[in-house]
Amino acid sequence: MRSSAASRVLLFLILPLAVPLAGCVRTASPEGWAAPLPTDDGSLLLSLDKGHISSVELSSPSGPAAVQWTFPNDALESDKDLDPKAIYPAPVSTSSAVFVATFAEGLFALDPATGTQIWHRSDLGENIVSAFARTPDGALAVGTSDGWLHLLEPETGDAAAGWPAHGIRLPDGIWATPVATPDSLIVATMGGEVLALDYAAGQPLWESPFKADGAILDLAPLPDDRLFVPSLDGHVYLLDARTGQRIGAIETDHWVWMQPAVSGGKAFFGDLRGDLYALDITAGTLAWHAPSNPGDNLPSMERLKSRPIVTDGTLIVADSAPAVHFLDADTGRRLNRVPIDAKTVRAPLLELDGAALVLATHGKLFLANPDDLSVIQIPFGAAQ
């Protein structure tokens, strides 16, 4: 009987245990990857903690950094119940407001001096991933993961004149950052479509939308009215931004989920396997391809999510290891690799006085210097 009871206990206890154990299998919660943004007053807007944005002042490019304000601020009545979970798109900064699109709480207009709320829209749609941009005339374009596209007045957060108050519903979710040209708002969907809409009423401008076989997670403008369109179908497409016509395409080894660095007529980008590519923008062909393990006695490059930068002919990329890699932008030859003490890097790099500002998850800041191929951590001073 004892063994029978033991086996019964085993059966009945281990079975339900499987559920919480499976729950422990690491599933990534939203953390965000908002790009650092320099503002007109010389400070930086950084997402130092998930779901938060901070105004940070750097005494010099190598620090120390001092936090001026953080939003949401639990000490404020208006903020204490907010749970934005994460911030993916870079904020938009003007002299009168800072606009922050959050994953779970919608869009906020903040006072640039204090970080307090001016207005808030929580009714835009399901989640905002990276689909947030400012149009040339100052309106705010926001896309949501359930396919709603809005064009909003920056002063009030209301729909722009001519646009439906509830936005325009596209057939699939919008994750990619919209491209705002002088004449059109170009959006990409998770269904693999790229379409251009006019600002007046959101009417389609191209004869027909561009259609890829896989979802489009990112979108970026390139010089000469071209568009960078990476798709999960294993291609990066080059489109004419005026017509939506395909100019070229290159095949990639894994998903490309970043905006490229543009320099010298080339677009530089990496994939989630760690390979790097240089695309000739004019010809629409591959200039070079550096595999994740180029056999140069340095450890392989890991997943590349963070947009690289090019400065003085040096391509600087940060991988998920995390490590910062310095490469020759002309050839793709690796010059150095510097591991950094952080969890990972997903936020796009920012060029700062000829160096690269690297924002790691959990708010660690680093400065990668192409002159001596080194990386230093920027310390944080006391909050003001």
Added chain:
Amino acid sequence: MIGDIFTWVLLDPMINTLVVLNNVFFSSVGLSIIVFTILIRIITFPLTLRQLHQTRAMQAIGPNVQEINKKYSDPRRRQQEIMKAYREAGVNPLGCAGPFALQFPILIALFAAVRITLPQSPEALERLSGHLYSWSYIQHAIPLGTHFLGMDLRTPNIVFVALVALSTFLQTKTTVTPTTDERARAQQQMMTFLMPIMLAFFALNLPSGVSLYWIVSGIVSIGSNVAIYGVPSLRIQPLFPAPQPTTAADESTPAPRSTSSNRPARTTHGPSRSKRKNRRRRS
């Protein structure tokens, strides 16, 4: 290292199979989970059958073991006698643990596969990319639809929570076997109600996709329990009746014993000795 093997052998194939099934079954991730769960349960059915038969056999010799416990005060001797009783009945005390131990990693991988395939955040989608095979048929399907019957499979749903509780209750009910032992009966009674409550609590905190797996798995379990045990109260006979425990002495003649009987199976002089020999010895 173990994590890598688990991922390579179980988790990645399961995630990719889920995506393929999603493509086959009208881009419905809900249907994909249902079909996938049924497939896994069919594949592991021989293990389930063996486990349930072993459990039933253990229960059948329970009265004998009880008798031995009463009779022998020396723990070592008692253990020897119990082991002997198991051996003679053809029961391995670890018999139900073995098949279950084999199924356990499969179960964990299945749960994990459902969770990973339904990413709740952009970071989770990035993680999913590392599990997918590079076949375009799979890559083009990402991201999968997240709704089934109007419900978001990435978040907990009260309807699924209720169905998890109901299917677990029925599953436990059909697993429970008749026993004359008061303690065992009380234990069974407690499990019948405790299990659904526990699982409903877990389901409240897990994505509905995992709950859907649990519901379908529960329905399949109810079906296999009915097929193996039958439903005596409804006079439904088992399709795969458990083999009766046999002893060395009566291997030539099939066991006549009732599985639920309290009667000691053998005389106190040992199971291998016949009644006639015992009578001779007493005289």
